[in-house]
Amino acid sequence: MCGIVGATAQNEVVNLIVDGLRTLEYRGYDSAGIAAQNAEEVMIRKEPGKISALQNSLVKNPVSGNCAIGHTRWATHGKPNRENAHPHVSGNAIAVVHNGIIENSAELKQLLVNCGYRFASETDSETIPHLVDLYLSAGNSFFEACRKAISHLEGSYAVAITFANEPGKIIAARKGSPLIVAQGEQGFMVVSDVIALQEKNQIVYYLEEGDIAEVSADNCEFYDSKGKRVSRTGTRLGQSECVATKKDFDSFMQKEIFEQPEAVRATLARRLVNGKVSERLFDKGSSAILDGVENIHIVACGTSLNAGHVAKYWLESVAGIPCQVEIASEYRYRNPVVPPKTLFLSISQSGETADTLAALRFANDSPYLGSLGICNTNNSSLFRESEAAILTKAGVEVGVASTKALTTQLTALALLVLKIGELRNTPDAVLHNIADALLNLPSALDEALKTEEKIKEVARSISRHKSVLFLGRGHHYPVAVEGALKLKEISYVHAEAYAAGELKHGPLALVDGSMPVVVLCPENNLLEKLSSNIEEVKARHGQVYLLADHDISSQTCRGAKNTIEFEGGDSFISPIIFNVPLQLLAYHTAEFLGKNVDQPRNLAKSVTVE
Ligand code: M6R
Numbered sequence: 001m002c003g004i005v006g007a008t009a010q011n012e013v014v015n016l017i018v019d020g021l022r023t024l025e026y027r028g029y030d031s032a033g034i035a036a037q038n039a040e041e042v043m044i045r046k047e048p049g050k051i052s053a054l055q056n057s058l059v060k061n062p063v064s065g066n067c068a069i070g071h072t073r074w075a076t077h078g079k080p081n082r083e084n085a086h087p088h089v090s091g092n093a094i095a096v097v098h099n100g101i102i103e104n105s106a107e108l109k110q111l112l113v114n115c116g117y118r119f120a121s122e123t124d125s126e127t128i129p130h131l132v133d134l135y136l137s138a139g140n141s142f143f144e145a146c147r148k149a150i151s152h153l154e155g156s157y158a159v160a161i162t163f164a165n166e167p168g169k170i171i172a173a174r175k176g177s178p179l180i181v182a183q184g185e186q187g188f189m190v191v192s193d194v195i196a197l198q199e200k201n202q203i204v205y206y207l208e209e210g211d212i213a214e215v216s217a218d219n220c221e222f223y224d225s226k227g228k229r230v231s232r233t234g235t236r237l238g239q240s241e242c243v244a245t246k247k248d249f250d251s252f253m254q255k256e257i258f259e260q261p262e263a264v265r266a267t268l269a270r271r272l273v274n275g276k277v278s279e280r281l282f283d284k285g286s287s288a289i290l291d292g293v294e295n296i297h298i299v300a301c302g303t304s305l306n307a308g309h310v311a312k313y314w315l316e317s318v319a320g321i322p323c324q325v326e327i328a329s330e331y332r333y334r335n336p337v338v339p340p341k342t343l344f345l346s347i348s349q350s351g352e353t354a355d356t357l358a359a360l361r362f363a364n365d366s367p368y369l370g371s372l373g374i375c376n377t378n379n380s381s382l383f384r385e386s387e388a389a390i391l392t393k394a395g396v397e398v399g400v401a402s403t404k405a406l407t408t409q410l411t412a413l414a415l416l417v418l419k420i421g422e423l424r425n426t427p428d429a430v431l432h433n434i435a436d437a438l439l440n441l442p443s444a445l446d447e448a449l450k451t452e453e454k455i456k457e458v459a460r461s462i463s464r465h466k467s468v469l470f471l472g473r474g475h476h477y478p479v480a481v482e483g484a485l486k487l488k489e490i491s492y493v494h495a496e497a498y499a500a501g502e503l504k505h506g507p508l509a510l511v512d513g514s515m516p517v518v519v520l521c522p523e524n525n526l527l528e529k530l531s532s533n534i535e536e537v538k539a540r541h542g543q544v545y546l547l548a549d550h551d552i553s554s555q556t557c558r559g560a561k562n563t564i565e566f567e568g569g570d571s572f573i574s575p576i577i578f579n580v581p582l583q584l585l586a587y588h589t590a591e592f593l594g595k596n597v598d599q600p601r602n603l604a605k606s607v608t609v610e
Contacts, residue, residue, distance in 0.1 A: 004190065005192075005196045006068065006172070006215075007188070008169065010217055014034065017070040020191060021070050022051055024195065024196050030049070031049065031072075032050070032072045033054065033097075035068060035089070036068040042092060046086070066217065067162060067217075069190070083120055086098060096159055099177045100608065101124060105124030105155075108127040128157075131149035132146055156608065157173065159171075159179075169215065174211060178206070180204050182194075183203045188217065263392075267392050281412075293341055294321065295340075297345065297363075298324070299346050299356065300348060301327065303485065305327060305347075306482040307413060309477075319417055338368055341369050346372075347409055361385065371388070374389070415438070434570075437573045445580060449580060455584040455585050456584075465515075466493065469495070473501065473520075476520040480498070483582035487582075487585065490595060492601070500533035501529065503536055517543065518585070530556075544561055545563075546563040
């Protein structure tokens with residue numbers, strides 16, 4: 001999604017902005033631009049395509065200044081061309097970069113056109129510089145003009161605004177989209193993601209909903225949406241929060257797949273004590289949020305949603321608690337009924353996914369027992385707006401395809417299931433088994449990673465196909481769904497997942513000698529049923545690829561085109577482990593097809609718009 005990097009300092013900042021934009025490339029974008037300001041003028045450069053195109057343009061037509069704002073745009077309103085790229089200007093004096101969507105842009109545009117403004121782009125964002133200009137023309141100060149302009153915006157925004165007559169000043173504001181002000185040695189920066197901060201050890205201020213900041217090289221003042229001065233507490237940025245390198249791996253995604261044992265270890269650390277879940281599970285609030293809970297509603301998007309679906313199986317079978325899992329963008333518009341004593345649980349890697357946040361805000365105004373968030377990003381909107389929160393300790397995830405975020409979400413969910421089981425008197429023996437299995441999880445993931453070479457062979461043959469089916473049963477069904485999501489997301493090979501028992505109710509019609517069918521085959525009480533489903537595929541000459549527990553019967557494997565056996569682990573943690581070969585399969589298929597695995601087309605890392 002779009003990214004913002006702004007800086008105002010005692011020294012030249014253009015390179016700092018370009019380097020910052022580069023670190024945001026992983027979020028997904030299709031054009032980039034910069035507005036640099038010195039005492040005489042505001043200079044704009046913008047280009048469609050990659051940041052390298054912007055850099056080439058800067059070589060031909062350099063810009064310089066001690067104050068600049070830069071942007072990577074992920075197109076929503078209008079094509080990814082130069083006109084629609086940010087910064088947008090009014091009168092070549094006011095420059096604006098914007099993340100989010102202005103929902104009332106059509107009426108604002110009409111109002112501005114009636115006032116004589118001409119629009120150079122198709123974007124909703126261009127309304128902002130013209131509105132600021134309108135208020136400046138009415139005699140307002142730069143800050144007041146920005147504040148009044150912003151008060152008209154409906155929807156979500158993070159903005160950084162500069163004005164030629166006030167060199168060195170950036171007005172920054174946010175609502176519904178993250179924005180951070182950071183204080184370094186040479187001056188201040190305004191960024192939408194801490195990863196864009198080049199200088200480590202900075203003091204960062206996370207703007208709150210509706211905040212406006214007036215930033216200059218040596219000072220920053222914060223105001224609430226009514227213009228009242230407020231104080232915001234800064235925190236010092238740790239090294240790990242802003243460092244993202246590929247190390248010796250070919251891509252961030254591959255590195256992140258291999259970081260999973262360590263990420264899971266960090267997520268478990270100090271949270272399981274003598275087989276019991278400690279209060280350290282909660283990074284915000286406490287287990288009191290679970291007091292009296294009788295129902296759970298889980299809401300999330302994409303991979304996080306798939307984690308929620310696995311958790312439903314766990315919660316109902318282990319803790320005996322009814323659980324409903326829902327797509328955030330559906331949930332928020334359907335007036336859900338909230339049974340008494342229901343906990344709202346949202347899951348999000350970024351903590352900034354617009355649909356999930358909207359669902360959380362709806363839930364916070366509904367008669368839930370409380371809102372609990374599972375999230376990988378400390379201080380994200382989801383973390384701050386949930387009453388209680390559990391942080392997954394995956395570290396920065398750069399690859400657009402979620403890998404270690406998912407395994408750590410499942411780990412956090414497993415701990416939560418244990419905690420709820422403890423509160424609801426699940427037999428000790430069941431809880432102890434799960435706790436032991438969780439402690440063994442990092443080494444089980446290490447083992448699963450050893451399938452890579454064999455998976456490559458399967459990936460080579462999958463990469464020759466246009467479509468793939470994934471099958472699973474029980475709590476491996478959502479894992480099959482995740483496997484299909486991963487494959488289509490980064491290799492662009494069409495993939496669908498079905499609960500294996502559903503095959504004969506429709507999708508079996510697709511199966512012939514050219515259809516690859518990937519089957520998740522754990523050794524559990526559903527194996528016999530699953531074996532029958534596999535026979536249904538074989539009978540239609542489908543190409544069966546089995547991802548299987550070591551000890552499944554040879555009868556099940558007979559006739560499969562390829563069987564990859566590994567130690568799937570205890571039944572409870574098995575869905576976590578089965579993700580690993582599926583991630584490797586998607587990764588290597590995409591590699592064979594020559595795709596950009598870290599930045600798949602059309603997708604963004606953090607989906608901050610509806
Ligand atoms: O940051 P979130 O977990 O809220 O993101 C939700 C989805 O956008 C995300 O999981 C998406 O599906 C991934 N790209 C899948 O790999």
